[in-house]
Amino acid sequence: xxxxxxxxxxxxxxxxxxxxxxxxxxxxxxxxxxxxxxxxxxxxxxxxxxxxxxxxxxxxxxxxxxxxxxxxxxxxxxxxxxxxxxxxxxxxxxxxxxxxxxxxxxxxxxxxxxxxxxxxxxxxxxxxxxxxxxxxxxxxxxxxxxxxxxxxxxxxxxxxxxxxxxxxxxxxxxxxxxxxxxxxxxxxxxxxxxxxxxxxxxxxxxxxxxxxxxxxxxxxxxxxxxxxxxxxxxxxxxxxxxxxxxxxxxxxxxxxxxxxxxxxxxxxxxxxxxxxxxxxxxxxxxxxxxxxxxxxxxxxxxxxxxxxxxxxxxxxxxxxxxxxxxxxxxxxxxxxxxxx
Amino acid sequence: xxxxxxxxxxxxxxxxxxxxxxxxxxxxxxxxxxxxxxxxxxxxxxxxxxxxxxxxxxxxxxxxxxxxxxxxxxxxxxxxxxxxxxxxxxxxxxxxxxxxxxxxxxxxxxxxxxxxxxxxxxxxxxxxxxxxxxxxxxxxxxxxxxxxxxxxxxxxxxxxxxxxxxxxxxxxxxxxxxxxxxxxxxxxxxxxxxxxxxxxxxxxxxxxxxxxxxxxxxxxxxxxxxxxxxxxxxxxxxxxxxxxxxxxxxxxxxxxxxxxxxxxxxxxxxxxxxxxxxxxxxxxxxxxxxxxxxxxxxxxxxxxxxxxxxxxxxxxxxxxxxxxxxxxxxxxxxxxxxxx
Numbered sequence: 001x002x003x004x005x006x007x008x009x010x011x012x013x014x015x016x017x018x019x020x021x022x023x024x025x026x027x028x029x030x031x032x033x034x035x036x037x038x039x040x041x042x043x044x045x046x047x048x049x050x051x052x053x054x055x056x057x058x059x060x061x062x063x064x065x066x067x068x069x070x071x072x073x074x075x076x077x078x079x080x081x082x083x084x085x086x087x088x089x090x091x092x093x094x095x096x097x098x099x100x101x102x103x104x105x106x107x108x109x110x111x112x113x114x115x116x117x118x119x120x121x122x123x124x125x126x127x128x129x130x131x132x133x134x135x136x137x138x139x140x141x142x143x144x145x146x147x148x149x150x151x152x153x154x155x156x157x158x159x160x161x162x163x164x165x166x167x168x169x170x171x172x173x174x175x176x177x178x179x180x181x182x183x184x185x186x187x188x189x190x191x192x193x194x195x196x197x198x199x200x201x202x203x204x205x206x207x208x209x210x211x212x213x214x215x216x217x218x219x220x221x222x223x224x225x226x227x228x229x230x231x232x233x234x235x236x237x238x239x240x241x242x243x244x245x246x247x248x249x250x251x252x253x254x255x256x257x258x259x260x261x262x263x264x265x266x267x268x269x270x271x272x273x274x275x276x277x278x279x280x281x282x283x284x285x286x287x288x289x290x291x292x293x294x295x296x297x298x299x300x301x302x303x304x305x306x307x308x309x310x311x312x313x314x315x316x317x318x319x320x321x322x323x324x325x326x327x328x329x330x331x332x333x334x335x336x337x338x339x340x
Numbered sequence: 341x342x343x344x345x346x347x348x349x350x351x352x353x354x355x356x357x358x359x360x361x362x363x364x365x366x367x368x369x370x371x372x373x374x375x376x377x378x379x380x381x382x383x384x385x386x387x388x389x390x391x392x393x394x395x396x397x398x399x400x401x402x403x404x405x406x407x408x409x410x411x412x413x414x415x416x417x418x419x420x421x422x423x424x425x426x427x428x429x430x431x432x433x434x435x436x437x438x439x440x441x442x443x444x445x446x447x448x449x450x451x452x453x454x455x456x457x458x459x460x461x462x463x464x465x466x467x468x469x470x471x472x473x474x475x476x477x478x479x480x481x482x483x484x485x486x487x488x489x490x491x492x493x494x495x496x497x498x499x500x501x502x503x504x505x506x507x508x509x510x511x512x513x514x515x516x517x518x519x520x521x522x523x524x525x526x527x528x529x530x531x532x533x534x535x536x537x538x539x540x541x542x543x544x545x546x547x548x549x550x551x552x553x554x555x556x557x558x559x560x561x562x563x564x565x566x567x568x569x570x571x572x573x574x575x576x577x578x579x580x581x582x583x584x585x586x587x588x589x590x591x592x593x594x595x596x597x598x599x600x601x602x603x604x605x606x607x608x609x610x611x612x613x614x615x616x617x618x619x620x621x622x623x624x625x626x627x628x629x630x631x632x633x634x635x636x637x638x639x640x641x642x643x644x645x646x647x648x649x650x651x652x653x654x655x656x657x658x659x660x661x662x663x664x665x666x667x668x669x670x671x672x673x674x675x676x677x678x679x680x
Binding site (some may be wrong): 048069070071073075076077078083087091092094095096097099104106108111117248250251254255258276277278280281282283 | 409410411413415416419420427432433434435436437439444446447456508586590592594596598616617618620621622623648660
């Protein structure tokens with residue numbers, strides 16, 4: 001196996017970013033450190049990746065989009081936003097799915113080191129806890145932009161929505177509608193989006209002097225989530241409000257309410273993070289936190305192309321927050337108020 | 341520009357397949373033809389693609405999936421089926437979207453000639469009328485498997501569902517439920533799946549001595565389709581049955597029925613080709629033709645890997661038909677019959 005930039009970092013007890021800058025002879029790095037790096041690189045016969053040394057061959061005119069899945073309406077809309085920009089630029093878009101597996105994500109990013117693509121847009125898997133696999137590809141000179149599900153600690157461009165505020169607003173909306181026992185249905189606890197949404201929910205409760213927070217984890221497959229939500233809806237002190245942090249929980253919630261004769265919104269009010277068009281034709285129509293998926297895809301792609309095209313463009317300075325919208329519909333309706 | 345196999349074919353007035361076989365010294369081709377091909381190849385300085393001459397470099401361990409879109413539940417499930425096989429084989433899957441554009445499809449297939457992938461799964465765009473772009477990549481030695489939306493005239497493996505029978509059965513189901521004015525909402529008329537579904541509808545009407553067929557084209561964007569369906573539902577002799585040949589028509593149909601006070605199923609019965617889970621939580625629940633999307637993806641990938649791994653495996657002999665299921669629900673209910 002060839003020596004990698006991470007090997008140098010480990011050996012010298014320095015960050016990958018420092019090694020990368022040292023190899024590029026950056027003025028940010030002290031002469032002494034640079035010498036240590038160069039010496040070790042020579043000793044271990046380290047060959048810089050073509051990306052790192054500016055020796056990049058001709059552009060592949062291709063960008064990669066790394067996603068956990070496509071079955072969620074958020075990601076299919078985001079892809080359309082990304083492709084709308086890429087198409088204008090004459091770039092191909094390759095979609096890689098991790099299926100929420102960290103191992104797959106790692107192996108996909110490794111492959112990019114061979115120079116197959118000119119830049120990467122990534123929304124990390126639910127299992128992703130560390131970021132060295134992303135750091136490594138960035139250190140090798142590859143432009144990377146996070147969107148939606150980010151690694152907070154990686155210094156590169158990020159395009160997100162206001163998860164905290166959206167969840168905070170949804171919680172206040174449910175409290176105002178009369179709920180006093182609101183449960184937050186959580187996805188992978190490690191995800192940035194989830195921790196922000198959960199915090200927004202907690203803060204919303206706290207600011208209104210309401211109940212203690214109550215979080216139920218729904219990270220299984222459909223059958224497992226169905227079982228978990230059934231348990232929740234048949235507990236002695238049944239919730240009167242639900243915030244579904246992910247689209248795929250909507251169907252089990254509605255099916256179980258029908259089966260258990262729980263009336264939405266009279267006995268249970270439901271809000272879901274989703275961009276599903278069908279929210280409008282459910283009975284009752286579903287109150288949603290609608291994310292600017294298409295716009296986020298567009299923004300992320302635009303920033304990535306700046307990073308690809310302009311050598312001196314500093315991706316680490318870019319952070320874009322595009323707000324979500326709470327669309328109030330019948331599933332959170334109170335008596336006397338009519339929604340479409 | 342370098343000389344391509346299609347140039348040889350045009351010049352000699354032979355098919356691309358014949359040229360390809362001749363260059364491989366196949367026993368199926370006469371000596372005389374082979375000589376003509378070799379001579380022209382030499383004269384024009386034709387360099388066979390690495391794929392064609394068995395000079396293929398090391399495998400890229402990657403397959404491509406070329407799709408019109410991912411917003412439809414059929415394709416997202418099919419991708420999962422494909423990936424379940426590819427993952428076991430240790431292959432990466434790249435997804436390329438054509439967004440229903442023939443030009444994009446052509447340009448994507450061209451790119452594969454550079455040997456970026458080991459095999460291709462493709463479901464063609466709604467604009468695709470010719471197949472030479474696929475023929476060319478096959479002639480260059482690349483294993484290709486069609487699934488769902490196929491080019492009938494290309495001699496390679498095809499995995500499809502029983503579109504004709506499904507549509508025939510749906511039509512008989514609507515007639516039996518009392519409909520006498522059934523309209524078929526068509527997608528791109530050139531698509532193999534659509535012409536088969538339309539034929540099934542026509543045959544179903546004919547075999548029951550029923551009305552003449554009545555097809556409405558819905559190939560626009562959402563706004564345009566909404567307008568077309570509104571026109572249909574406000575015409576003097578309003579249909580009492582609809583077959584939606586594509587998932588995305590469901591939301592406008594339900595929304596318009598609510599807006600126009602048309603009651604489903606009493607005044608209008610609705611069947612849709614869709615794998616959308618939300619069919620179960622619509623009011624009324626939606627009768628669907630559920631396609632074996634996951635299974636089709638699995639079958640297509642399995643065949644492709646045979647084509648990649650076994651040199652003498654003849655893809656052109658492979659055709660798999662996996663039946664769809666008519667799931668009868670409340671949207672086509674007759675008085676006295678209860679569906680979930």
